[in-house]
Amino acid sequence: MEATSRALAALPPEALYRRADTTDWAFQTTDELEDLAEVIGQARATEAIRFGVGMDGDGYNLYVLSPPGTGGHAVVRELLQERARHEPVPSDWCYVNNFEHPHRPRVLRLPAGLGTKLRDDMRELITDLEGAIRAAFESDEYRARRHELEQSMKERHEQAFGELGRRAAEQSIILMRTPTGMAFAPTRDGEVMTPGEFEKLPAEEQQRITDAIGGLQEELRRILEQIPQWQREAQQRIRALDREVVHAAVRHQIAAIKQKYSALPAVLEYLDAVEASVIEHADDFRVEDGAEWRPFGFVASAREALRRRYGVNVLIDNGSTEGAPIVYADNPTYPELIGRIEHLAQMGALVTDFMLIKPGALHRANGGYLVIDARRVLMQPYAWEGLKRCLASNEIRVESLGQMLSLISTVSLEPEPIPLDVKVVLVGERLLYYLLYNLDPDFRELFKVAADFEEDMDRSPETQRLYARLVATLVRRHRLRPFDRDAVARVLEHGARLAGDAEKLSIRTQEIADLLREADYWAREEGCDTVARGHVQRAIAARLRRSDRVRTRIQEEIRRGTLLIDTAGRRLGQVNGLSVVRLGDAEFGYPTRISARVRLGKGEVIDIQREVDLGGPIHSKGVLILAGFFGARYLPDRPLALAATLVFEQTYGPVDGDSASCAELCALVSALADVPLRQDLAITGSVNQYGEVQAIGGVNEKIEGFFDTCNARGLTGEQGVIIPAANVKHLMLREDVVAACSEGRFAVYPVTNVDEAFELLTGLPAGTRGDDGQFPADSVNGRVEEKLRRLAEQAHEFARGEERARS
């Protein structure tokens, strides 16, 4: 059977770069275009966000999957503002003292704006009470009543001791104070009887005196026993008097403030507690200012201490808020989200009270929306756990990290939790969403709505018109010079290149805006009022130039022969593969020599890259597919007696991806068929076990990479790149590449299967099996099969020889 080679045509220039169709664009500059009313190309995401923010119920928080530059944050802000402005203003939240348990401050919920009013009213009340209580205690009436009580206590003492003294005196005995107590002594002529005098008394008299003193001592003991009770009674009566006086002084003042807050039962309850506390601690209102007072460890002037004790810590004041709040947590640390309890250093110790409770972003967003960058919140220790706990329990419990982790067991505040009603919008990358979804069971419960932002959109006449309006919108938003029609077209074409697809347009508005700003810069540099296509082109080139140091160095080394790349002639078992590299925002391709050697073996294809752990898993997969392809296509009824080695020459780092599998196959085939391959062509594409060539990524960069290498050495007109036909739609090549192809100095060949690649690279027909089941002998496939057959026979012979030697 005779093999025939097919003539594979290079792609026409129009297939290499799809220009924007501007025929139905009626405008001259972007000034004539209207702003976009809404985000383009993100219908799915905006629908999801609208649903998420409108949906009530636990766990209906949002995760916005927004790849960098797609403007997720801006869209979320816009949609939230649109909704929040029509929603009710949430309540004010205040912390006040819990007089019974000061370490558990109470929370008060008040209608918006009333928090600060209550705080001011309380300040005024305490000032008034200070005056009123001091005045009450300084009044003559109070002094008289208190004196009466104290006097009655004294009189009771004196009466008891006086009576005792009189009874003693009646028996010629006196009550004396000794240095350590009290004693009775018999007297004679007003002086204590000496022992001699006492001994001279008749025995009966001595006994009488002894008995009398014993009785008096017993009486004294009873009096002494009663004294503490009398003191208690007196103190109680004085306290009752104080309470009565204070109550009279404060009752009217507190009644007045209660009247103002009569519709708020929680405030009334608090004011009752204030009243009881003021009455209980009335003495504190009498302390002269400047004296020290220590509630819960504080050292403060008496006045300041009172202000604190009866103060109102307005945690959230929504008095001037319009609509529901939208809070952006820029620094979502644990305390910034949940709130914190601050401390004051006093006398070497850290002390705190309810006035030092500070709000977090959740407090500020309560009743509205909280937007958080997912990566940032995940990077802050315990912030994610804290956020989830609040969302799961629907309340904000302010506690320090030490408390949360049970690291600190010293007494601290445990403020009453605040009910939480917030919609959290996490904005982050897709990867984070999928990781969280799979690894964090709470996540799917708490973030039920995902809004997935697209990075590109379909390219059609309609979307191209919208794209032009997007450019106009961005131009005005960033206050740039107007762009003319051709400039807009170039931006659009660059959008397709950014999308890596001639049929798509990138909607990473961040990148587009950057390009517009840079084009505007070049227009300004040239003194133009309008940005033209040339300015856009210059901005693109300048950007490329800024980031192409590595690309230039690689191409330089190829040109100088340090990196061995042939761009002319034919070589056996050697082919130009294409690699693509992304460094920062630069992405470029360059050729890499791939070589293959074969010998007798056991059917293995050794990928040297993989053997030294420089090959990634996808690369290894591509190589293993080659073995499958060989096994299925050639000598399916015999074992492969082949040992092949494949290597990416002069690569010193990891290689991954299967885009070189087609090139590797060609190198292997060349080595087996003993047919040299053209070196003026480079090839990219992955291959499956059936020999079909499949699409790969970075096709534009790869073609440009080989073009640059050839161009540096001078284009011969024979050079070109073989690409998968499935990648043709992705072509948006550089102007110079397109120009060279138009002039026939360079070519891009699309292939659908490896046979087409064999023919292009070898110039020989690939060959198909004839009716006899054999490939034509002079075809590439025929040569390969013949070689494999010979190897198989050699292997068989070799095996028999070994057997004979053993037997």
Place this chain on the structure above:
Amino acid sequence: MSGRAQPAIRRILVALDASTGSVGALRAAAAVAAAASAELAALYVEDVNLLHLAALPFASEVDPISGRARPLQREGMERLLRAQGLRAQQAFVQATAHLRASCSFRVTRGRIVPALLQAALEADLVALGAIGSVSAARGGLGSIARAVIAETERPVLILPHGAALRPPIAVVVDAASGAGDALAFGAHLGGYFPSSELVVLLIAAGPKQAQALRDAAEAVLAGTEARYRAVDAADVDTLGRALRAERVGTLVLSRTSPSLSVESLGELLGRTNVAVLLV
């Protein structure tokens, strides 16, 4: 009354028994001694009555805290009195450490009041606590203080518990007593505290009498600046209110004044916290 006799204080007797009042009296006396360059003599009397009591066969004392009786013995009482004397001496040494005037501390054994009265004969001023450690107190004045006030003719400075010789100085002037000496003493004490104004409490039935008393007082004070306050009665309540209103620290009274009996004085001392100088 006209003109002002400068009181001569050359020797001060302090009755010291280590009670808080007596230590207050010691400090006040030291202050006067320093200002007047007077000699300070402290006397601690070991009460012979206590020693007699302790020697009696049935002697026992009742603990004021627990109410329990415990036996007393002479040796124990001797020890207690020595310890008390030692504390008194320590207080004396401390109070007079920086005093340039001549100072002496003496311990004697005997009956307290006669011993004090005997020692007072050589003094120009007697200072003692309102309630001592041996007193049987009635009101704010103990039995020793009452006896000394009653029986000595010397000016007596009485310090209740917690009081000190401090300004403002107030002098009670009434029509009956002709309080020249009190005013002279008051002005003298006031001189120790130049930044504080002397307060003269005029016990007068009406404005006319008050004015007359004021005129007389001004004549005695001879240019010393004073603030005058008329009160219509010298009872404990009225006087107490006036003392509080003026925030008086030290009150000077004439012992010949009929305004205040010893009983009333005791009551006044029980209610207020002022040092009282009886002249």
